[in-house]
Structure formats: structure tokens, C-alpha cells
Amino acid sequence: MSKHTRTRETRGSITGPAPDATARQPRNRRLPAQERQDQILDAALLVFSERGFGAARMDDIAERAGMSKGGLYAHFRSKEAVFEAVLQRMLMPDLLFSEQVAGSAEADVALQDSSSLASAIDEFLERAYGRLKDERFVRTLHLLIAEGPRAPHALKPWNLRHAELLRKQQAAVTQAVSSGQLRDSALTDMVQLIHAPVLLAAILRFLQDAESVQVTLAKLRAAHRRLLLESLAPKAVADS
Amino acid sequence: MSKHTRTRETRGSITGPAPDATARQPRNRRLPAQERQDQILDAALLVFSERGFGAARMDDIAERAGMSKGGLYAHFRSKEAVFEAVLQRMLMPDLLFSEQVAGSAEADVALQDSSSLASAIDEFLERAYGRLKDERFVRTLHLLIAEGPRAPHALKPWNLRHAELLRKQQAAVTQAVSSGQLRDSALTDMVQLIHAPVLLAAILRFLQDAESVQVTLAKLRAAHRRLLLESLAPKAVADS
Amino acid sequence: MSKHTRTRETRGSITGPAPDATARQPRNRRLPAQERQDQILDAALLVFSERGFGAARMDDIAERAGMSKGGLYAHFRSKEAVFEAVLQRMLMPDLLFSEQVAGSAEADVALQDSSSLASAIDEFLERAYGRLKDERFVRTLHLLIAEGPRAPHALKPWNLRHAELLRKQQAAVTQAVSSGQLRDSALTDMVQLIHAPVLLAAILRFLQDAESVQVTLAKLRAAHRRLLLESLAPKAVADS
Amino acid sequence: MSKHTRTRETRGSITGPAPDATARQPRNRRLPAQERQDQILDAALLVFSERGFGAARMDDIAERAGMSKGGLYAHFRSKEAVFEAVLQRMLMPDLLFSEQVAGSAEADVALQDSSSLASAIDEFLERAYGRLKDERFVRTLHLLIAEGPRAPHALKPWNLRHAELLRKQQAAVTQAVSSGQLRDSALTDMVQLIHAPVLLAAILRFLQDAESVQVTLAKLRAAHRRLLLESLAPKAVADS
């Protein structure tokens, strides 16, 4: 990508107030490798998600990681390598939006009766839409979507993990259906449908900035709730 | 030879076989401004969507447009300007995925009875999922999502148009509900829910490349179909 | 010179309010060659003196001359050629600061008695320092000094003319000395000394902008006057 | 081959034999920042004064400084910045032609009797006209006059320093007048008049190249000497 476009590039409107979460260490401190790595990846995530891969500079990352540019290269062979490591790590400590899946799966597993279905749904929604208020999460997702295709091999593990989670949840849901806890429906045919509206919400967040989607998001969530309730409540429950 | 040539960058896996649809003119031919502009924007769309804004080079665009790099600047002030023009044009001839909305709206309006509901849905699905086979469309969408936030002002008209179409369709759907053609449901509360699965499908396309999602897409479409049928069919019809 | 520095170059502080004296013709008008040439050279003088040779663009000149860039090339082979033509013309209608010399020479020749010496000096000073209020003159002189060395061959005729004028005036002055009208002094040894302070004044104008030199210029002129009176007045007159 | 290569431009006739004083270091050597800066500014002064700001290329400067073009940017933000730094430095180690003023001031202060006035004057002239043989000095002065107006803020400190020196000398001269060492005259009214002929000489150097002015310069210097002697020698001395 261009190297000196930067200046001209509209720095992402997503960009918040430059979080700078990483406390600036007194520099030149020698740190255990692992700790340094983490610092770097934290910094890199921020920078990549703020600027995109192309517009991110090693200097930016280094500065945020509290070290010099050259120092980065003691830990990562290249910018590309940093990027991939960031992507890799996305799914380890934090399952990104796959976690929704997992969360919902647990919730589903836990549900017992009609009241708990509603509350399980609410919990799921709270978790899912709550994340959209987390600027970091939104950026990360955006990074994944925007730049992921650039590094398909880095994407692979993510895809695998995602698939696995989906499989698990699908199994749980199917089980819940056959036990009568959930109604058989399009949503139970394919659990992704359960998450689709959240993804839509996230995309709107990218494209429209936090405030202006506020209302839409609320309505979307309400409709989503209705959808889940209507589609998932077992016949008996729904009819009663 | 060099240490950090562009080549290093993983050129987007999306990248097809370099279409080069634009027949290379005999160069130096003077063209009407409008025609040139179109050529340039065609070329730029390809290049931007293949590489992303950052990695796209004016040279690439120029070459694809069959002219010299410098020549571009007779028509656009900067790379940024080309990018914005591309985004602008996205919504003129072709309403991007908003058009799905419009299409579906017409379909909805047209529906009369149960059989036509099913076929309207099928038409909608055909159009919506059919687009995902169009590499160009997918790239464009990806570009919009990935790089749009970089140029929020260029995004504004798109947002407006999109909002307008949604409004229209929402009105049509609400009307269809009160006339009994559609059942009142979460999906009619908020038409976006109708499209959400398609967006999910599109995102999967970005992240996983055409072939590997093939199966998932088919299943998703089927589930989507079931969802629409179950949720939208008027009670009487559904119960009969 | 650099071609795209321009934007960054501090546009000369000398630059006044963009004179634009040349009335913008309705374009595309076909004009007699001579008239066009003049228009072009007028425009070119302005642009060159405002920006310097390097930063001046053919577009600028063309626009100010009320024609298209390409049109220039019907009259001049190159930017260099325009520049030289400008320099050439400097000495035809207007002898630049050589004219001061000439003017003063005539004045000298005319002087008869003590009162007319004083008034001749005052006339000379008025003419010489008056010019410094003429932004155009100052710019032209600056252009000559700043860019002249770039085109020594274009400078040659100017130098010849200048030398001739000096010779003439030197002769007149020497004559005036032997006839007792002027006292023999350093200034009559070398007429350039008579003009030196004006040149100093002009240089200050370049380096300090009109207003801030105002006072200095006035004082310089007064001192210059005293110098001329004291040095040139014949003994008898001075002693009386 | 090309149509408008740099080569076309008449490279300044001032241009000497490309001094290249700076011995080419073995490259890539890491130097203390200050030393590098100096190397760069030395190189830049040469290049700017040879070609003028516009025609100077960063490549040229880099090459003369014995480093790569990109390396310059570790020390200076832009070409403009280099230029300003060059101008700044002009007045630090070496007060440019202001120093003449200072030198002369000291000389004046030192003068005691008629013999020392003559020798003080000769020293002053030697210093002043001697500089004109220094190609570097002449170029620097030309640069200041030609390109200074382009960067008025860089000029300001120079102006201040210059003004201060003038003030000092004016005071010294006025003092010398009241103590009877110098005669009250136009030249003591305004010390600039003392220097004016030197400036004229310098300008001639720009416009006419070293050899052809040789004679003129000698004559000018002689006349200048006479002027100073006649004007500055105290009455008694002059009359005796």
C-alpha cells in the first residue's frame, strides 16, 4: 500500500480519542518476551483497527507499544507478521463475535422453561448488542472484515474456530429442539440466522457512526427480540 | 532485490484473474470527458476493490483505464477524489445492496396470494443471493464496508439513499400487513431483518472465498427461505 | 526545477494582491501576433516576478494572458524562451534602473547654477526613489537579480545597454566637472556611486517588505540627498 | 529522449566546478545528529546557491551530504525546512555581510589619527571587497536576496541581527563624529551609505560573472576609497 498517502488519507472516522490504553513505559526497559509481545499486539490492534493495515505505520505501533520501531523487529519479522499475529490472537483470549455464539449456546443449554427462554434471549441480546457499544470490539470486527481477506491464511484458524463453535451451538440447539425446549424453526435449522441481525447492526455501526445509529439499533434489537421469541418459543408456550 | 517490495503484501485473495475488461484503447486518444471519467471510475472500482484504497496505485488505475498516470489528474484532483467518485457512483446506476430492498419492495407490493408470496420470496432470494455470485458486486460491497468509514462524507449520500429505500419498503410492508397480505411479525416490524441473512452471507463470502462457502450459502438461503415463509405468510394461509 | 514543489513553496511575500492588470479577454479571440505576444509577456513578467522562474507555471502565465496553455506554445517554444523574451523586453520600453542613470544624466547636463543643481538632484531622487514605490518595478528588478544569472545570455543585452548608459552619463558628468558645474569627487570619478544608495534601498525593499522599510527609506533618501549636494556642488558654491 | 528534461534549464552560470568539498563518507555510517545536520546544511547551501531553491533537488543535497535522499528526512521535515535552516545558519557562525558592518565598526572605534583612518578604511575595503572573491559568499548573498523573500519568517532573524549591527555601528560613528575623529557628513548620518557601494559591487558580480567585472570592481573600490576618505576625514585633517 501507499506509504505516503497517509497524510492525505482521511484518518478513519471510526477513530476514537486515541485510547492510548497502553501505559507508556519508561522506554528501553527490557521486558520478558511474552509481555512485550502482548504490548505490541495490543498496540497493533489499536493501530490496525484505527487506520487499516495499509495506513498503519510501524512507527505508530512501536510508539503505542512504548518502544522503538527497530525494537519491533526483534519480535516480529515484518508488518505482515504483526498483522497476522494480531488476527491470531483475536480468537484466543476473546472469541470475537464467535463468543456470542458460544454465549448463546450456553444460554440455550441452560434454558428450562418459558421464563428462562425469555431471559436467556435477553441475556444473549444484552451481550450481543452490548458489544456494539465497545468501540474496541467494533473496530476489531471491522478490521477482520476489512483486512481479513488480505491475509486468508491468518483467517483460516479463525474460520475453523468459528465453525467449531457454530457446530457446537447447532448441536445444542438441535438437542433443545428435540427435547421440546425450542420450537423447530428456520432459526434452529441454522443458528447463524440467530446472529444475522447483530451482524447487520455491527455493519451499520461501521457505516454510520455511533450516534446516528442509536435509534436504529434500539429498534433492531427490539425486533430481533421479537423474532427470537416468536420463532424459538415452543408451540405450547407460544400458544398458551 | 529490494527488502520491502510491494510484492510482499498479500494481495487480496479476493483478487480475481485481473479482469482487464476495458479494452486497451490505442492510447493518447482524446475522449469526451464523461467517457473518460467512466473509464477511470470503472478501472478504479476494480483496483480499489481488489487491493483496498491504501494498496491501490494510481498507476494501476491509469493502466486499467488505458491512459497515463498523469492523465488521471486532469479528471480527478487526487486519489482520494477518485475514491470518493467511485463511492458516489456506486449508488447511481446500481443501488448496491439497497436495490435488494427496492426489488423486494416491488415484489411485496405485487404479491396477491399465497402462491405469489412464495414466488415473490423466491424472486427476492434469487436476486439477493444471485448477486453474491457476482465477484464485482461482492468486491464493491467489501470496499464499501472496508473503506467507507475512511470517507464518511462520501458515505453520506449512500446512507441517505439507503434510508429512503428502507423507508419506502417499510411503508409497503406495513401496508401489506394491514391489508392482510403479510402477517404482522418481527420481520415486518423492521424490514432490515428480512435482509440480514443476505448480509451475513456476503460477509462470509469476504472471509471465506467463493467455493468454501458454497454449501453454507445454500443452506443459509434455504433457511432464509423458510424464515420468510414462516414469518410472512398470513395466519390463514400459514395455518391452512 | 521542481515541478510539484509549488504547492508547498511559500508563495513570494513580495506578491501583491494579484494585479491582474491584464483585462481578461473573452478568450479564444484571435489576436494580431504582436498584441498577443505583449499580453503574454505582461503576464509572464507578473508571474515570474511573483513566483520566480522555477515556481512559475505555464498555466499561470497562460491564464493571466487570457489564453490556454497550449496557446502559449504557438508563440514561444518553451518556458525558457518566454523568460528570455521577458528579460529582453525589460530594456526596451523601460530601461529599468538604467533609466535612472539616463534621467540623471539629462538632469546633470541641464544644470546651470547652484539652484538648479539642487533641483536636479531632487528630481533625480524623486524619480529614483519614486520607482521603489512601484511594486512592478521592484519585482522586475528582483527578477533580474534573482533569476538573471540563470540566463546569462539573456542578460548580455541588458548589460550592454546598461554599460552604454553609464558611459554616456560618465561622459556628461566628466564634462560637467571640467566646465565647473560639478565638483570633482569620488562620485564624479564613478557615476555608479551616485546610484549605489538607490540599489541599497531596492534590496531592502526585497528583504523587508514595503511598510517596515518606509522610515529607513526616507532617511536613506535624505542622507543620499546630502551626499549628492556635498559631493557634487562646485567648491565655490559649497563654500559660499 | 524526453521533451522537457531538467537539463534544458540553464543551470546557473554562477555554478562553479561543483566543489564537492565534503569528502564522500563510506555511506551508511551513523553520525551524531549535529554533525549530520551540519553536513546537510553545508550541502544544501551549495546546492541552493548554485541552483536556487526551485531547481535544487533533494537528491542533489543528499548526494553532496553523502547520504540517501530519504535520510535527509530524518533530520528535516521538508525541503522548505532545509532551506530555512540554511538561512538561519547563515547568520550564526558568519554574519554574512552584516559582519562587514561590525568589522568596520570596530575599525572605526579604533581609529586615532589620520594615518589610522586611512588604514582603517583600507582594512574595511579589503574585508568588504575581499569577500566578493569568495564564490561561496557571493552565492550565499545571492541566495539571500533571490530566495529570501520566499521565506520571510526565515528572514526575520537575519533582519533583526542586521538592524542591531547597524545600530551599533551608527552609535560608534556618531560617537566618533562628536569626538572629532570623523567628519560629520552624509555617510555618518547613515552608515548604510558607507556600505552601499559594496552592495552594488556584489550585485554586479551576480549579473556579470567574476572576470568581466574585475576592472569595474577595482575602479569602484578606488572610488569608494576616495569617497570614504573625503567624506570621513575630519575637516582639519582634510584641509591640512
Next chain:
DNA sequence: AATGAATGAGAGTTCATTCAT
């Protein structure tokens, strides 16, 4: 003659990467 799109060779600037310290 005139127009202005088109060309094409830079020029300034950026930045991933290297390497002397």
C-alpha cells in the same frame, strides 16, 4: 491559431526494513 486532454519524466515525501551502535 487555439484548446485542453494526454503524456511522461521527474521531484518530494513516506515508510518497511536494516544495521551500526
Next chain:
DNA sequence: TATGAATGAACTCTCATTCAT
């Protein structure tokens, strides 16, 4: 390991000049 100056290959943008119209 860490630092940051240095490298060098892009890359964007400019502009003198040409040329189809």
C-alpha cells in the same frame, strides 16, 4: 535486545510539452 539513523523502493502529484481536434 533496544535504538533510531539510514536506506531505497515505491508512490502521489506536478508540469513542460505535445497533439488530436
